[in-house]
Each structure stands twice: as C-alpha cells, then as structure tokens.
Amino acid sequence: MCRQFFNEPLSLHTSFKIGGPARLFLVPESLEQFLCALKLFPDAKLLGKGTNVLAPDEGVDVVISTLGLNNFRFDGNLLVSEAGVLLSKLCVESAQRGLSGLEFSYGIPGTIGGAIFMNAGAYGGQMADVVEWVECFDGERVRVLHRDQLEFSYRNSVFKKRNWVVLRACLSLTKSDAEGVRSKMEEIMRRRLETQPLEFPSAGSFFKRPRNDFYVGKAIEQLGLKGYRVGDAQISTKHAGFIVNVGSATAKDVIALAQTVKELIEKHFDVALEPEVDIW
Ligand SMILES: Cc1cc2nc3c(=O)[nH]c(=O)nc-3n(C[C@H](O)[C@H](O)[C@H](O)COP(=O)(O)OP(=O)(O)OC[C@H]3O[C@@H](n4cnc5c(N)ncnc54)[C@H](O)[C@@H]3O)c2cc1C
Structure with a gap:
C-alpha cells in the first residue's frame, strides 16, 4: 500500500x-x-x-x-536510478566514485525523473548528454526507451510531449578523477550561489529561453522590472529571470506577474515568452 x-x-x-x-x-x-x-x-x-x-x-x-522511489545502483560507469532520487544525491555519489558527466546538474534541486521529463540543463550540460535508457509507463504498459528514442530537445522530451511517466533511468558516466569532478561541482555551486536568489522560494528560471541569443533575465532587467511585484510575487532583484515568493504569494499573483512580463517583453522585443515552470 x-x-x-x-x-x-x-x-x-x-x-x-x-x-x-x-x-x-x-x-x-x-x-x-x-x-x-x-x-x-x-x-x-x-x-x-x-x-x-x-x-x-x-x-x-x-x-x-515519486519521492519514495529512492533506489539506485552503480554498475561500472553506468548508474541506474529510480525516478525519485535527487540529482544532488546522484552527483555526490558519482563524484565519490570518480565518475564524471553529472557535474552540470549539481545544484538543480529536483529528482532525476523530473530532470529527464524536462531535459534539465545548466552550465553547458543537459540530461540528454548522459541518459542511456529510460523505463517508462505510457498509460497502458511499461516500455524501455533507448537514448535515440527519447526525443530530447531544449527543455523537452518524449515524456513531456506524450505525458509518459519516468520509472527508472540509466545514465552513462565517464571514469575520471574524483578530485576533478568534485572541484567542477564546487565551481558550479559557487556560480549558482553568486547569481541566483536562493534565499527566497522560487521554481528557478520562470521562462524558457526563446532563442539562443535572447537572455530573458537581461531583457526583463532592461525594462526596469527588477523588484516589480504583484502581491508577494516579485521579479527577483538579484536575477530577473526568477520570480520569487517574498511572503505569502499565491499562484494567482505569480500568474498575473508572469502575464505582465510576457506582455511587456512581447511589446518591446517582439518575442513570445513561454513558461519553463509547469503551471498545473
Ligand atoms: C533554485 C532553482 C534552480 C533551478 N535551476 C535549474 C537549472 O539550472 N536548470 C534546469 O533545467 N532547471 C532548474 N530548476 C528547475 C527544476 O529544479 C528542474 O526542472 C528539475 O528537473 C525539476 O525536478 P522535480 O523533481 O522538482 O520536478 P517537479 O517540479 O516535481 O515536476 C516538474 C514536472 O515534471 C513532471 N515529473 C516529475 N517527475 C516525473 C516523472 N518521474 N515522470 C514524468 N514526469 C515527471 C511533473 O509532473 C511536472 O510536470 C531550478 C529550480 C530551482 C527552484
């Protein structure tokens, strides 16, 4: 039960x-x-x-x-993990074994299932780089999909497109030296702490990057919107790509704030923003 x-x-x-x-x-x-x-x-x-x-x-x-699904095991340079294991846990365990490949994800605060679902990425890496196969549920049966069937693209995957559920995944890592892996992870964490408003509740970057050469945070900042609020939802004063909850923000506050930002960006830059965050 x-x-x-x-x-x-x-x-x-x-x-x-x-x-x-x-x-x-x-x-x-x-x-x-x-x-x-x-x-x-x-x-x-x-x-x-x-x-x-x-x-x-x-x-x-x-x-x-999925948080009760927390088993994982290493087999040489392969890591097989159930969907609910936290990425940070897998990063630390991989580093201890001198396995490289997941460093980019250190500090992404979600589970491996959520990260595969949206092909999470940061600092030049993404889940698509390391996933070998995924066992998933398609609503009727369990399937195993190999890397060439996962339809990964920027913040997208076959799981997101078809509403399929990630059960377990296998990541392929590379043997390296533990010290090198650890120092790369620390450097990435240092950059996160420097640039992200981790002192406030948020869901990370609120919008997807619409094109490679368009930086959403910078554009929002150029419009003078840093610190702009609807209720307790605020455009972070530290990183304008983040919407933060500075007190008791409601989902309605966040949606109203995001809508204003979307309209202003469209008006001033002729760019249509889409949320990266999954709005239920
Ligand atoms: C401070 C902060 C920094 C962040 N930095 C980054 C970053 O650098 N890069 C980045 O890409 N993201 C970042 N994020 C966003 C987030 O951490 C990632 O998207 C993460 O992968 C989400 O995992 P989760 O387990 O929290 O998913 P949830 O938030 O629980 O779920 C997200 C979506 O995935 C679906 N989902 C969850 N598990 C499964 C599963 N097993 N099978 C199918 N669907 C599933 C859910 O239904 C939902 O639609 C950041 C968030 C925060 C708060």
Whole structure:
C-alpha cells in the first residue's frame, strides 16, 4: 500500500511554497506500488521534488509523489536510478566514485525523473548528454526507451510531449578523477550561489529561453522590472529571470506577474515568452 495523506497542502511540497491541498496525496514506496497508483488514478498529477511546478491555490484532486522511489545502483560507469532520487544525491555519489558527466546538474534541486521529463540543463550540460535508457509507463504498459528514442530537445522530451511517466533511468558516466569532478561541482555551486536568489522560494528560471541569443533575465532587467511585484510575487532583484515568493504569494499573483512580463517583453522585443515552470 502507498502511504496516503488527505488534504495535503501542496505548498509544503513545492519549492515556490505555493499551492492548495491535494485531496489525496499518495507516496508509493516501490515501482510496483507506483504503477498500481498510476493505473488507479490515470488523471493524477505527478510530483517529484516540486521545484518546477506552480500548483493552483484551490488545490487538485490526486497527486502521486515519486519521492519514495529512492533506489539506485552503480554498475561500472553506468548508474541506474529510480525516478525519485535527487540529482544532488546522484552527483555526490558519482563524484565519490570518480565518475564524471553529472557535474552540470549539481545544484538543480529536483529528482532525476523530473530532470529527464524536462531535459534539465545548466552550465553547458543537459540530461540528454548522459541518459542511456529510460523505463517508462505510457498509460497502458511499461516500455524501455533507448537514448535515440527519447526525443530530447531544449527543455523537452518524449515524456513531456506524450505525458509518459519516468520509472527508472540509466545514465552513462565517464571514469575520471574524483578530485576533478568534485572541484567542477564546487565551481558550479559557487556560480549558482553568486547569481541566483536562493534565499527566497522560487521554481528557478520562470521562462524558457526563446532563442539562443535572447537572455530573458537581461531583457526583463532592461525594462526596469527588477523588484516589480504583484502581491508577494516579485521579479527577483538579484536575477530577473526568477520570480520569487517574498511572503505569502499565491499562484494567482505569480500568474498575473508572469502575464505582465510576457506582455511587456512581447511589446518591446517582439518575442513570445513561454513558461519553463509547469503551471498545473
Ligand atoms: C533554485 C532553482 C534552480 C533551478 N535551476 C535549474 C537549472 O539550472 N536548470 C534546469 O533545467 N532547471 C532548474 N530548476 C528547475 C527544476 O529544479 C528542474 O526542472 C528539475 O528537473 C525539476 O525536478 P522535480 O523533481 O522538482 O520536478 P517537479 O517540479 O516535481 O515536476 C516538474 C514536472 O515534471 C513532471 N515529473 C516529475 N517527475 C516525473 C516523472 N518521474 N515522470 C514524468 N514526469 C515527471 C511533473 O509532473 C511536472 O510536470 C531550478 C529550480 C530551482 C527552484
């Protein structure tokens, strides 16, 4: 049986600290329980660490969390992990074994399942670079997809396009020296701490980069919007690409603020922004 919670506040499970109750909140503790829950509640919302989600103020019916799926193992330079393991944990474990490839993701605060779903990336790397195969559920059956079937592109994957669920994944890493891997991770963390408003709840960069040569944060800053607020949702004063929750922001505040930014960017730069954050 999955662990079950009733009327569980989603604000406790999202990095934005926003979201009303999940009428039923399920935490499967094995892949078998996970599949059972997915079949029983095909319309459930799926939640990893909740670091790329804006959950509605009025809540949702059923949420299935992947955080109980936390087994992983190394086999030479291959790492096989269930969907709910945190990327940071996998980075540290890989570094300890002198395995390189995941350094770019150090500091991305989500699970491996969420990261594969949206092909998370940073500092020149992305999940597509290291994923070898993925075991997934397509709504009817379990399949194993190899890297050439994953349809990865910028912040996109076959899982996002088709609403398929990542169960387990295998990453292919490269033997390297532990010290070198660790120092690369530390350098990346230092850059994050310097540039990102980690002292406030957020979901990271709110918008996708619309083109390689268009920097959303810079454009928002040029419009003088740093610090602009709707309720307690604010354009970060440190990094204008982030919307932060400076108190008790609601999902409605965040959406209204994002809409204003979108309209102004369209008007001044003729560029259409799309959210990177998954708005439920
Ligand atoms: C401070 C901060 C910094 C960040 N920096 C970065 C960054 O540098 N680069 C970057 O790409 N992102 C970044 N993010 C965003 C976020 O951490 C990543 O997108 C992360 O991969 C999301 O993982 P998650 O487990 O939190 O997913 P969640 O937020 O729980 O879910 C996100 C989406 O993935 C779906 N999902 C979750 N698990 C699965 C699964 N097993 N199968 C199918 N779908 C699933 C959910 O249904 C939802 O639609 C940042 C966020 C924060 C708060």
